[in-house]
Every structure is written in C-alpha cells, then in structure tokens.
Amino acid sequence: TSAAPGAAVGDSILWMASTNYGQKRAIQSLLGGKRATVNVDKGRQFQQGISAVRSVLGRTPPCAVVVALGTNGPVKPQQWRELMTVLRRVPRVVVVNTYTRDHLTRRDQQQQFWMEPLNRDIANLRKTYPNVRIADWYSRASRNQRLLEPDGVHPNPRGSREYVAIIRQALQQK
Numbered sequence: 001t002s003a004a005p006g007a008a009v010g011d012s013i014l015w016m017a018s019t020n021y022g023q024k025r026a027i028q029s030l031l032g033g034k035r036a037t038v039n040v041d042k043g044r045q046f047q048q049g050i051s052a053v054r055s056v057l058g059r060t061p062p063c064a065v066v067v068a069l070g071t072n073g074p075v076k077p078q079q080w081r082e083l084m085t086v087l088r089r090v091p092r093v094v095v096v097n098t099y100t101r102d103h104l105t106r107r108d109q110q111q112q113f114w115m116e117p118l119n120r121d122i123a124n125l126r127k128t129y130p131n132v133r134i135a136d137w138y139s140r141a142s143r144n145q146r147l148l149e150p151d152g153v154h155p156n157p158r159g160s161r162e163y164v165a166i167i168r169q170a171l172q173q174k
Contacts, residue, residue, distance in 0.1 A: 003063035003091065006031030007056040008038045008167075009049055010068030013098070013137075013153070015040035017160035026164045030171055032063055046075045050083050057086065064092040066135075066167055070122075071098050071153065074114035080121060084129050093132045094170040096163075097122045099141035101152025135170035137163060 008014060008027050018024040018038050028036040037056045041048070049069035056062070065087055069075075087093050097119045115138075125132045140162055141147055147159030155163050 003032075004058055004060040005033060005036040006062045006064040006066070007036060007053075008040075008066035008068065009052045009056060010040045010066070010096070011044040011049065011071045012040075012042040013071050013155065013163070014038075014066075014068040014096075015042055016149075016154040017163045021155070021157045021160035023160050023164045026161075027066070027167065030064075030164070030168055031066070036062075043072055044069065045072055046070060046079050046083075050079065050086060053083065053086055057090075061089040061091070064094065064171055065090050066094045066096065066171075068096040068135075070114075070118045071100070075118055075121065077121070080125065084125070084132075087131070091131055092171060093129070094135050094167055095122050095125055095132055096135040096167065096170075097138045099138045099148075099153075101145070101148070133170040133173045135166045137166055140166055 008031060018027055018040055024038050027038055028034055039052045039056055046069050053065065053067065098115055100115055119138050122134060126134060147155055147162050149156050
C-alpha cells in the first residue's frame with residue numbers, strides 16, 4: 001500500500017507561514033500535493049495539537065507529518081510520548097523547533113522559560129524515534145531577526161518562505 005498524502009499540524013507560527021503569507025501550497029507540495037492537509041490554529045496548545053494530528057491520520061498512514069507546536073506553552077514528556085505513539089506508523093515525522101525573542105515583555109520571558117527545554121526535548125526525539133527529523137527554525141530565526149514580525153515570534157513573508165525551506169530540508173534528510 002502506498003502512503004496517503006502528508007499533513008502539517010501547527011500553531012500560529014505555521015498558520016502565519018501557510019495561511020497569512022501564502023505558503024500553504026508550498027507546504028502541500030512537499031507533502032504530496034493539494035490533497036495534503038495543513039491543519040493550523042492560532043493559540044493552539046500542544047494537547048490540542050495531538051488531537052489535530054489524530055484527526056488528520058486516516059487508515060493509511062500519510063507519507064509524512066510535519067508537527068509545528070510548542071509556541072504556546074510547555075510540553076510534558078508524556079505529551080511527547082503520546083504524540084509519537086500516534087505517529088508511530090508515519091514513515092517521516094518532521095518536528096519544527098521553536099523560537100521566541102527573549103526580551104521585551106514578561107510573557108516573552110515565560111516563553112523563554114519553556115523554549116529551551118522544549119527545543120532540547122525536540123532535539124532528543126531523534127534518539128528514540130528513527131522516523132523523526134528536526135526542522136531547526138530556532139537556529140535560522142535566532143541568527144536573523146529580519147525573518148520575524150515585530151513581535152519577535154512569528155515569521156514575516158520572507159521568514160515564512162525560510163520556514164518552509166527548513167521543513168523541506170528536514171523532509172529530505174536521510
């Protein structure tokens with residue numbers, strides 16, 4: 001049986017790139033064409049993201065799933081285990097790490113509080129789950145603030161194209 005078209009599930013970062021800045025077709029083309037699903041929601045919590053991932057999985061596992069979650073709060077180890085159990089039959093899972101600018105408001109400091117452990121947990125997924133590849137948005141965004149909206153969190157039009165490019169690179173990793 002051949003794999004079904006892929007899916008991307010994310011929070012406002014992926015929403016910004018796919019919906020607001022017109023990268024949805026580019027994302028779909030990476031995941032098997034216009035039948036690929038892009039399921040995004042602003043303010044999505046990780047647990048809601050797990051439910052969204054469940055909802056996009058049919059009987060036939062998709063060729064790949066992109067997971068872009070974690071911007072809106074800390075993620076517990078059991079939530080990662082639950083997500084990866086849901087995705088166990090997917091041959092390629094791309095997890096996008098996160099970036100938030102670490103100054104300005106108290107909220108950003110709170111985001112900073114979970115961003116580093118979150119990105120560490122994401123980096124460690126590859127050790128346990130051979131189907132995982134990491135899309136390193138953190139490195140790209142932290143080196144080039146001009147890819148971000150003034151909020152220091154969401155990608156701007158150029159950042160949205162870069163965001164899709166790092167997803168493409170991760171999908172192509174051996």
